[in-house]
Amino acid sequence: VAAAWDVAVVGGGVVGCAVAYALARRGARVVLLERDRVAAGASYGAGGMLAPQVEAHGPGPLLRLGLASRDLFPALEAEVGPFDLDLRGIVRVAHTEAGAAELAARAAWQREQGLEARLLEPSEVRSLFPDLGSPPLAALWVPDGRLVPERLTRALALAAVRHGAVVREGVPVRSVRPGRVETGEGPVVAAHVVVSAGAWSADLAPVPVRPVKGQRVLVRHSRPLLDRVLWGDGCYLVPQPGGRVLIGATEEPEAGFDRRPTAAAVARLLARAVELVPALGEAEVLEAWAGLRPDTPDHLPLLGPLGEGGVWAATGHYRNGILLAPVTGERLAAALLEGEPLPGECLPDRFRG
Protein backbone atom coordinates (compact mmCIF):
# COMPACT_ATOMS: atom_id res chain seq x y z
CA VAL A 1 0.00 0.00 0.00
CA ALA A 2 1.50 3.35 -1.05
CA ALA A 3 1.99 5.89 1.71
CA ALA A 4 0.47 9.32 1.26
CA TRP A 5 2.81 12.22 1.77
CA ASP A 6 2.44 15.99 1.70
CA VAL A 7 5.52 16.28 -0.50
CA ALA A 8 7.76 13.87 -2.39
CA VAL A 9 11.14 15.40 -3.22
CA VAL A 10 12.95 13.75 -6.14
CA GLY A 11 16.73 13.96 -5.83
CA GLY A 12 19.09 13.77 -2.87
CA GLY A 13 21.56 16.44 -3.89
CA VAL A 14 22.08 19.60 -1.92
CA VAL A 15 18.97 21.27 -3.36
CA GLY A 16 16.64 18.32 -2.74
CA CYS A 17 17.97 17.94 0.79
CA ALA A 18 17.60 21.69 1.48
CA VAL A 19 14.03 21.61 0.19
CA ALA A 20 13.19 18.50 2.23
CA TYR A 21 14.69 20.09 5.34
CA ALA A 22 12.86 23.41 4.93
CA LEU A 23 9.55 21.61 4.33
CA ALA A 24 9.96 19.14 7.19
CA ARG A 25 10.99 21.92 9.60
CA ARG A 26 7.67 23.60 8.82
CA GLY A 27 5.84 20.40 9.73
CA ALA A 28 5.18 18.90 6.28
CA ARG A 29 5.25 15.12 5.86
CA VAL A 30 8.12 14.68 3.40
CA VAL A 31 9.67 11.74 1.58
CA LEU A 32 12.91 12.25 -0.32
CA LEU A 33 13.66 9.79 -3.13
CA GLU A 34 17.27 9.35 -4.26
CA ARG A 35 18.28 6.79 -6.89
CA ASP A 36 21.83 6.47 -5.57
CA ARG A 37 22.90 7.88 -2.22
CA VAL A 38 22.49 11.34 -0.75
CA ALA A 39 25.21 13.62 -2.15
CA ALA A 40 26.32 11.15 -4.79
CA GLY A 41 26.29 13.53 -7.76
CA ALA A 42 27.40 17.13 -8.22
CA SER A 43 26.92 17.79 -4.49
CA TYR A 44 29.71 15.33 -3.74
CA GLY A 45 32.45 16.90 -5.81
CA ALA A 46 31.47 20.56 -6.00
CA GLY A 47 34.07 23.12 -4.99
CA GLY A 48 31.95 24.42 -2.14
CA MET A 49 32.62 28.08 -2.77
CA LEU A 50 29.95 30.46 -1.52
CA ALA A 51 30.75 33.02 -4.13
CA PRO A 52 27.93 35.37 -5.07
CA GLN A 53 30.39 38.25 -5.45
CA VAL A 54 33.32 36.41 -7.03
CA GLU A 55 31.13 34.66 -9.59
CA ALA A 56 28.77 37.58 -10.35
CA HIS A 57 28.76 39.05 -13.84
CA GLY A 58 26.92 42.13 -12.63
CA PRO A 59 24.03 43.26 -10.45
CA GLY A 60 20.81 41.32 -10.93
CA PRO A 61 18.62 38.54 -9.62
CA LEU A 62 21.37 35.92 -9.33
CA LEU A 63 23.50 38.25 -7.21
CA ARG A 64 20.52 39.18 -5.02
CA LEU A 65 19.57 35.54 -4.44
CA GLY A 66 23.18 34.55 -3.86
CA LEU A 67 23.75 37.26 -1.26
CA ALA A 68 20.52 36.36 0.52
CA SER A 69 21.55 32.70 0.59
CA ARG A 70 25.11 33.45 1.75
CA ASP A 71 23.60 35.28 4.72
CA LEU A 72 21.60 32.17 5.73
CA PHE A 73 24.62 29.89 6.21
CA PRO A 74 25.78 30.86 9.73
CA ALA A 75 22.34 30.18 11.23
CA LEU A 76 21.98 27.07 9.09
CA GLU A 77 25.29 25.70 10.35
CA ALA A 78 24.14 26.32 13.93
CA GLU A 79 20.94 24.39 13.17
CA VAL A 80 22.18 21.44 11.09
CA GLY A 81 26.00 21.60 10.96
CA PRO A 82 28.89 21.42 11.17
CA PHE A 83 29.90 21.63 7.51
CA ASP A 84 33.19 23.58 7.78
CA LEU A 85 31.71 26.96 6.95
CA ASP A 86 34.30 29.70 6.48
CA LEU A 87 33.11 33.17 5.46
CA ARG A 88 36.44 35.00 5.82
CA GLY A 89 36.45 35.87 2.17
CA ILE A 90 37.67 34.79 -1.24
CA VAL A 91 40.63 36.41 -2.98
CA ARG A 92 40.69 36.63 -6.74
CA VAL A 93 44.09 37.42 -8.27
CA ALA A 94 45.02 38.51 -11.77
CA HIS A 95 48.37 38.15 -13.51
CA THR A 96 47.40 39.96 -16.74
CA GLU A 97 46.55 43.62 -17.43
CA ALA A 98 43.10 42.61 -18.68
CA GLY A 99 42.46 40.52 -15.58
CA ALA A 100 43.61 43.37 -13.31
CA ALA A 101 41.28 45.80 -15.08
CA GLU A 102 38.41 43.35 -14.63
CA LEU A 103 39.11 43.11 -10.88
CA ALA A 104 39.20 46.91 -10.53
CA ALA A 105 35.91 47.22 -12.43
CA ARG A 106 34.38 44.48 -10.30
CA ALA A 107 35.47 46.19 -7.07
CA ALA A 108 33.96 49.45 -8.34
CA TRP A 109 30.54 48.12 -9.37
CA GLN A 110 30.22 45.97 -6.27
CA ARG A 111 31.01 48.92 -4.00
CA GLU A 112 28.44 50.98 -5.91
CA GLN A 113 25.95 48.25 -4.96
CA GLY A 114 26.86 48.79 -1.31
CA LEU A 115 28.92 45.58 -1.09
CA GLU A 116 32.33 45.09 0.50
CA ALA A 117 35.01 44.62 -2.15
CA ARG A 118 38.62 45.60 -1.56
CA LEU A 119 41.69 45.63 -3.80
CA LEU A 120 44.57 44.32 -1.68
CA GLU A 121 48.06 45.76 -1.36
CA PRO A 122 50.89 43.42 -2.47
CA SER A 123 52.04 43.11 1.16
CA GLU A 124 48.55 41.95 2.20
CA VAL A 125 48.51 39.37 -0.58
CA ARG A 126 51.91 38.05 0.54
CA SER A 127 50.87 37.76 4.15
CA LEU A 128 47.55 36.08 3.27
CA PHE A 129 49.17 33.66 0.79
CA PRO A 130 52.88 33.20 1.63
CA ASP A 131 53.05 30.26 -0.81
CA LEU A 132 51.79 32.21 -3.81
CA GLY A 133 54.10 32.00 -6.84
CA SER A 134 54.69 35.08 -8.97
CA PRO A 135 53.06 38.18 -7.47
CA PRO A 136 49.78 39.11 -9.12
CA LEU A 137 49.14 42.47 -10.79
CA ALA A 138 45.94 42.84 -8.76
CA ALA A 139 44.07 41.03 -6.00
CA LEU A 140 40.48 41.51 -4.91
CA TRP A 141 39.03 40.42 -1.57
CA VAL A 142 35.27 39.99 -1.15
CA PRO A 143 33.37 38.56 1.84
CA ASP A 144 32.47 35.28 0.11
CA GLY A 145 33.42 31.91 1.58
CA ARG A 146 33.41 28.16 1.40
CA LEU A 147 32.25 24.93 3.02
CA VAL A 148 32.47 21.20 2.38
CA PRO A 149 29.48 20.41 0.11
CA GLU A 150 29.13 16.73 0.94
CA ARG A 151 29.00 17.57 4.64
CA LEU A 152 26.39 20.28 4.04
CA THR A 153 24.24 17.93 1.98
CA ARG A 154 24.37 15.10 4.51
CA ALA A 155 23.73 17.51 7.37
CA LEU A 156 20.60 18.80 5.61
CA ALA A 157 19.35 15.26 4.97
CA LEU A 158 19.91 14.25 8.59
CA ALA A 159 18.22 17.42 9.85
CA ALA A 160 15.24 16.72 7.58
CA VAL A 161 15.03 13.24 9.10
CA ARG A 162 15.18 14.71 12.60
CA HIS A 163 12.12 16.77 11.62
CA GLY A 164 10.29 13.64 10.53
CA ALA A 165 11.19 13.34 6.83
CA VAL A 166 11.92 9.93 5.37
CA VAL A 167 14.97 9.66 3.10
CA ARG A 168 14.87 6.68 0.74
CA GLU A 169 18.18 5.93 -1.00
CA GLY A 170 18.65 3.50 -3.88
CA VAL A 171 15.15 4.27 -5.22
CA PRO A 172 15.18 5.27 -8.90
CA VAL A 173 12.33 7.51 -10.02
CA ARG A 174 10.88 6.53 -13.39
CA SER A 175 8.28 9.28 -13.86
CA VAL A 176 6.58 12.17 -12.14
CA ARG A 177 3.02 13.33 -12.52
CA PRO A 178 0.62 15.31 -10.35
CA GLY A 179 0.08 13.47 -7.08
CA ARG A 180 2.22 10.48 -7.98
CA VAL A 181 5.80 9.38 -8.49
CA GLU A 182 6.57 6.03 -10.15
CA THR A 183 9.70 4.45 -8.71
CA GLY A 184 11.62 1.22 -9.20
CA GLU A 185 10.01 0.13 -5.93
CA GLY A 186 6.43 1.05 -6.69
CA PRO A 187 4.36 4.25 -6.68
CA VAL A 188 4.68 7.04 -4.14
CA VAL A 189 1.56 9.13 -3.64
CA ALA A 190 2.05 12.73 -2.55
CA ALA A 191 0.02 15.94 -2.75
CA HIS A 192 3.05 17.78 -4.12
CA VAL A 193 6.12 16.60 -5.99
CA VAL A 194 9.35 18.62 -6.16
CA VAL A 195 11.79 17.78 -8.94
CA SER A 196 15.36 18.43 -7.74
CA ALA A 197 17.17 15.99 -9.96
CA GLY A 198 20.00 18.31 -10.99
CA ALA A 199 21.34 17.72 -14.49
CA TRP A 200 18.85 14.87 -15.00
CA SER A 201 15.76 16.97 -14.23
CA ALA A 202 14.64 17.12 -17.87
CA ASP A 203 14.20 13.32 -17.83
CA LEU A 204 11.38 13.79 -15.33
CA ALA A 205 9.76 17.15 -16.06
CA PRO A 206 9.39 19.67 -18.91
CA VAL A 207 12.32 21.86 -17.85
CA PRO A 208 15.09 23.27 -20.07
CA VAL A 209 17.96 21.87 -17.99
CA ARG A 210 21.12 20.57 -19.60
CA PRO A 211 24.40 19.28 -18.16
CA VAL A 212 27.63 21.26 -18.10
CA LYS A 213 30.48 18.99 -17.14
CA GLY A 214 32.97 20.23 -14.58
CA GLN A 215 36.18 18.47 -13.62
CA ARG A 216 38.24 19.06 -10.53
CA VAL A 217 41.20 17.49 -8.73
CA LEU A 218 41.63 16.98 -5.00
CA VAL A 219 45.14 17.03 -3.53
CA ARG A 220 46.64 16.98 -0.06
CA HIS A 221 49.76 18.71 1.16
CA SER A 222 51.63 17.87 4.35
CA ARG A 223 51.20 21.45 5.58
CA PRO A 224 48.27 23.81 5.04
CA LEU A 225 49.18 25.90 1.99
CA LEU A 226 46.09 28.06 1.81
CA ASP A 227 44.12 29.75 4.51
CA ARG A 228 41.21 30.70 2.26
CA VAL A 229 39.91 30.37 -1.28
CA LEU A 230 42.26 31.68 -3.96
CA TRP A 231 40.92 32.20 -7.48
CA GLY A 232 43.55 32.69 -10.17
CA ASP A 233 43.76 32.74 -13.95
CA GLY A 234 42.18 29.49 -15.10
CA CYS A 235 41.62 27.73 -11.77
CA TYR A 236 40.34 28.18 -8.26
CA LEU A 237 41.84 26.61 -5.14
CA VAL A 238 39.55 25.76 -2.26
CA PRO A 239 41.21 24.73 1.00
CA GLN A 240 39.53 21.92 2.89
CA PRO A 241 40.29 20.47 6.34
CA GLY A 242 43.38 18.27 6.73
CA GLY A 243 45.65 20.05 4.24
CA ARG A 244 43.40 19.19 1.30
CA VAL A 245 43.04 21.58 -1.61
CA LEU A 246 40.34 21.26 -4.25
CA ILE A 247 41.49 22.48 -7.67
CA GLY A 248 38.63 23.44 -9.98
CA ALA A 249 37.19 23.49 -12.51
CA THR A 250 36.50 22.93 -16.20
CA GLU A 251 33.35 24.03 -18.05
CA GLU A 252 32.46 21.52 -20.79
CA PRO A 253 28.94 22.04 -22.12
CA GLU A 254 29.72 19.88 -25.17
CA ALA A 255 30.44 16.78 -23.02
CA GLY A 256 26.78 15.93 -22.40
CA PHE A 257 26.28 13.40 -19.62
CA ASP A 258 29.87 12.12 -19.74
CA ARG A 259 31.19 12.02 -16.17
CA ARG A 260 34.69 10.70 -16.75
CA PRO A 261 37.65 12.80 -15.69
CA THR A 262 40.10 13.19 -18.58
CA ALA A 263 43.89 13.31 -18.61
CA ALA A 264 44.02 16.58 -20.56
CA ALA A 265 41.70 18.46 -18.19
CA VAL A 266 43.43 17.11 -15.09
CA ALA A 267 46.85 18.03 -16.53
CA ARG A 268 45.66 21.57 -17.29
CA LEU A 269 44.12 22.11 -13.86
CA LEU A 270 47.21 20.80 -12.07
CA ALA A 271 49.53 22.93 -14.22
CA ARG A 272 47.57 26.09 -13.47
CA ALA A 273 47.37 25.29 -9.78
CA VAL A 274 51.12 24.62 -9.50
CA GLU A 275 51.86 27.83 -11.39
CA LEU A 276 49.69 29.75 -8.92
CA VAL A 277 51.04 28.03 -5.79
CA PRO A 278 54.28 26.18 -6.67
CA ALA A 279 54.37 24.13 -3.44
CA LEU A 280 51.26 22.33 -4.69
CA GLY A 281 53.68 20.46 -6.97
CA GLU A 282 54.62 18.29 -3.99
CA ALA A 283 51.02 17.57 -3.00
CA GLU A 284 49.61 14.06 -3.10
CA VAL A 285 46.89 13.62 -5.74
CA LEU A 286 43.86 12.10 -4.01
CA GLU A 287 41.11 12.17 -6.62
CA ALA A 288 40.20 13.36 -10.09
CA TRP A 289 36.47 13.80 -10.46
CA ALA A 290 33.89 15.07 -12.94
CA GLY A 291 30.31 16.10 -12.29
CA LEU A 292 27.43 17.75 -14.11
CA ARG A 293 26.15 21.24 -13.38
CA PRO A 294 22.44 21.65 -14.20
CA ASP A 295 22.37 24.66 -16.53
CA THR A 296 19.39 26.62 -17.90
CA PRO A 297 19.18 28.94 -20.95
CA ASP A 298 19.53 32.09 -18.82
CA HIS A 299 21.70 30.42 -16.12
CA LEU A 300 19.10 31.21 -13.44
CA PRO A 301 17.50 28.41 -11.41
CA LEU A 302 14.04 27.03 -12.02
CA LEU A 303 12.08 27.54 -8.86
CA GLY A 304 8.32 27.18 -8.74
CA PRO A 305 5.27 25.34 -9.99
CA LEU A 306 5.19 23.39 -13.25
CA GLY A 307 1.55 23.89 -14.14
CA GLU A 308 -1.36 23.61 -11.72
CA GLY A 309 -1.10 20.02 -10.51
CA GLY A 310 1.27 20.31 -7.56
CA VAL A 311 4.48 19.45 -9.43
CA TRP A 312 7.28 21.90 -8.62
CA ALA A 313 10.78 22.50 -9.93
CA ALA A 314 13.78 23.27 -7.73
CA THR A 315 16.61 22.74 -10.16
CA GLY A 316 18.84 24.39 -12.77
CA HIS A 317 21.23 25.97 -10.27
CA TYR A 318 24.17 25.66 -12.69
CA ARG A 319 27.35 26.88 -10.92
CA ASN A 320 25.51 27.94 -7.78
CA GLY A 321 23.74 24.95 -6.27
CA ILE A 322 25.69 24.86 -3.02
CA LEU A 323 25.38 28.62 -2.52
CA LEU A 324 21.68 28.77 -3.41
CA ALA A 325 20.53 25.65 -1.52
CA PRO A 326 19.39 27.45 1.67
CA VAL A 327 17.46 30.21 -0.08
CA THR A 328 15.95 27.65 -2.46
CA GLY A 329 14.71 25.50 0.41
CA GLU A 330 13.29 28.44 2.33
CA ARG A 331 11.58 30.14 -0.61
CA LEU A 332 10.18 26.92 -2.08
CA ALA A 333 8.86 25.69 1.26
CA ALA A 334 7.25 29.08 1.99
CA ALA A 335 5.64 29.13 -1.46
CA LEU A 336 4.44 25.53 -1.39
CA LEU A 337 3.10 25.53 2.17
CA GLU A 338 2.20 29.16 2.79
CA GLY A 339 1.55 30.59 -0.68
CA GLU A 340 4.42 33.09 -0.41
CA PRO A 341 5.65 34.54 -3.72
CA LEU A 342 8.77 33.15 -5.38
CA PRO A 343 11.41 35.25 -7.14
CA GLY A 344 9.75 36.11 -10.47
CA GLU A 345 12.97 35.71 -12.48
CA CYS A 346 13.20 32.07 -11.38
CA LEU A 347 9.66 30.94 -12.17
CA PRO A 348 9.77 28.02 -14.61
CA ASP A 349 6.99 29.45 -16.78
CA ARG A 350 9.38 32.15 -18.04
CA PHE A 351 10.37 29.62 -20.72
CA ARG A 352 6.84 28.89 -21.91
CA GLY A 353 6.27 30.06 -25.52
Ligand code: GLY
Ligand atom coordinates in the same frame (compact mmCIF):
# COMPACT_ATOMS: atom_id res chain seq x y z
N1 GLY B 1 30.87 27.41 -8.79
C1 GLY B 1 32.02 26.73 -9.20
C2 GLY B 1 31.87 25.87 -10.36
O1 GLY B 1 30.74 25.58 -10.75
O2 GLY B 1 32.85 25.44 -10.88
